[in-house]
Amino acid sequence: MSAVQKPVIGRPPVTSRAQIEAVSFHLFATQGFEETTMEEIAAALDVGRRTLFRYFPSKNDIPWGQFDASLANFRQTLLDQPNHIPLFEAVHRAMIAFNRFDNEALPQHRQRMTLILRTPSLQAHSVLRYRQWRAVIADYVADRLNVPASSLVPRMVGQVSLAIALSVYEQWLDGDDRTLEEIFNLTDFALREYADPSKGNR
Amino acid sequence: MSAVQKPVIGRPPVTSRAQIEAVSFHLFATQGFEETTMEEIAAALDVGRRTLFRYFPSKNDIPWGQFDASLANFRQTLLDQPNHIPLFEAVHRAMIAFNRFDNEALPQHRQRMTLILRTPSLQAHSVLRYRQWRAVIADYVADRLNVPASSLVPRMVGQVSLAIALSVYEQWLDGDDRTLEEIFNLTDFALREYADPSKGNR
DNA sequence: TGTCTTTTGGCGCTCAGTGCCATTATATTA
DNA sequence: TAATATAATGGCACTGAGCGCCAAAAGACA
Numbered sequence: 318m319s320a321v322q323k324p325v326i327g328r329p330p331v332t333s334r335a336q337i338e339a340v341s342f343h344l345f346a347t348q349g350f351e352e353t354t355m356e357e358i359a360a361a362l363d364v365g366r367r368t369l370f371r372y373f374p375s376k377n378d379i380p381w382g383q384f385d386a387s388l389a390n391f392r393q394t395l396l397d398q399p400n401h402i403p404l405f406e407a408v409h410r411a412m413i414a415f416n417r418f419d420n421e422a423l424p425q426h427r428q429r430m431t432l433i434l435r436t437p438s439l440q441a442h443s444v445l446r447y448r449q450w451r452a453v454i455a456d457y458v459a460d461r462l463n464v465p466a467s468s469l470v471p472r473m474v475g476q477v478s479l480a481i482a483l484s485v486y487e488q489w490l491d492g493d494d495r496t497l498e499e500i501f502n503l504t505d506f507a508l509r510e511y512a513d514p515s516k517g518n519r
Numbered sequence: 520m521s522a523v524q525k526p527v528i529g530r531p532p533v534t535s536r537a538q539i540e541a542v543s544f545h546l547f548a549t550q551g552f553e554e555t556t557m558e559e560i561a562a563a564l565d566v567g568r569r570t571l572f573r574y575f576p577s578k579n580d581i582p583w584g585q586f587d588a589s590l591a592n593f594r595q596t597l598l599d600q601p602n603h604i605p606l607f608e609a610v611h612r613a614m615i616a617f618n619r620f621d622n623e624a625l626p627q628h629r630q631r632m633t634l635i636l637r638t639p640s641l642q643a644h645s646v647l648r649y650r651q652w653r654a655v656i657a658d659y660v661a662d663r664l665n666v667p668a669s670s671l672v673p674r675m676v677g678q679v680s681l682a683i684a685l686s687v688y689e690q691w692l693d694g695d696d697r698t699l700e701e702i703f704n705l706t707d708f709a710l711r712e713y714a715d716p717s718k719g720n721r
Numbered sequence: 722t723g724t725c726t727t728t729t730g731g732c733g734c735t736c737a738g739t740g741c742c743a744t745t746a747t748a749t750t751a
Numbered sequence: 752t753a754a755t756a757t758a759a760t761g762g763c764a765c766t767g768a769g770c771g772c773c774a775a776a777a778g779a780c781a
Binding site for chain 2: 403405437440445469470472473474477480481483487488500503507509513514515516
Binding site for chain 3: 326327328329331354355356367370374375376
């Protein structure tokens with residue numbers, strides 16, 4: 318597990334993803350996402366606009382921060398689930414673990430999710446990120462069921478899990494005072510009630 | 520049920536949504552969505568670029584055609600479901616009805632959905648359309664359960680139903696030779712299996 | 722023929738995103 | 752100390768979506 322070797326030759330970077338993220342968040346929070354131009358962010362960082370696009374492929378990617386990296390954790394968390402618990406339960410637990418944050422990190426996380434889930438342009442872009450997240454689930458499910466990840470059940474579980482997570486976050490951002498974990502529990506319970514065939518005819 | 524009264528005074532339109540859609544589809548099919556500029560579409564129609572934006576708010580909206588109008592049907596289809604069948608079943612039936620197409624209309628529909636579901640820019644934009652679709656479901660569920668449409672269960676059912684529909688279309692476009700209805704049945708069955716609490720501990 | 726109404730479409734602008742490439746800042750080597 | 756290799760920088764110019772503004776066009780009707 319070697320750390321990424323940063324090159325010792327060549328001109329050193331003048332900024333970093335973290336710094337860009339911090340400055341951008343500040344601007345987004347004060348004047349809004351759509352109202353903040355890449356030009357302004359570059360100016361605030363005293364960096365060329367062109368340079369920003371080397372750190373983030375698009376403006377829409379800035380709010381996502383370390384999402385890509387945390388997907389690896391998510392994958393591992395799923396693999397860590399014991400095989401003897403039901404699939405639904407394993408996914409449920411992994412989702413909760415993935416969405417657990419320290420109390421100090423929570424306000425920041427809330428702000429990030431508000432930005433992503435309430436800004437139309439970011440909502441749209443987020444689909445492309447969610448795809449990776451769903452793929453992690455689909456891969457796990459495919460593994461457990463010994464079927465291709467592109468088959469019906471793995472994909473359906475990926476889509477449905479995302480649906481659950483989005484429902485949870487909508488509820489959370491809407492002012493529900495419960496913790497994310499509690500809302501996850503509620504939502505998964507509600508899904509089971511909703512889908513329970515024994516509750517109705519046919 | 521009065522038809523939309525088209526004004527008899529003023530300059531008559533030089534084109535129509537339907538015509539723009541037809542010409543655009545042809546261009547999208549031959550050279551791809553991203554590779555087709557609004558300029559080209561305008562030229563093909565012999566119309567000003569500016570005019571296109573009066574018929575469609577964005578390039579991304581062109582492939583959606585009559586989606587908005589068909590949402591009204593979807594709402595009605597849900598309301599037409601008998602109240603005595605379980606919620607899950609009612610939503611299931613309405614989704615199938617909403618996605619029933621004549622055999623002649625199917626190839627066109629497949630092409631449209633391929634475009635929407637496989638073009639990154641359209642995938643992203645589609646979220647904004649799905650929101651309306653989910654709202655129709657959430658409203659119906661809220662009505663049946665007598666709770667606010669913004670509460671947990673209606674929203675969760677909206678999200679999960681969308682998840683199901685997307686799974687179905689992915690499977691369909693992936694080459695599954697079954698009909699959309701058959702795949703809907705399969706997918707809903709798989710969801711019930713997945714979520715069934717009696718299948719596992721806890 | 723003139724007036725009223727509505728659509729059209731050209732013009733000019735903003736902003737995201739991209740290819741190109743000379744410049745800059747550092748470490749290493751001679 | 753000076754030359755060199757390397758990698759990041761950032762300016763420039765371009766494309767394409769989208770939008771505000773407004774004069775011109777095209778019919779209906781009096």
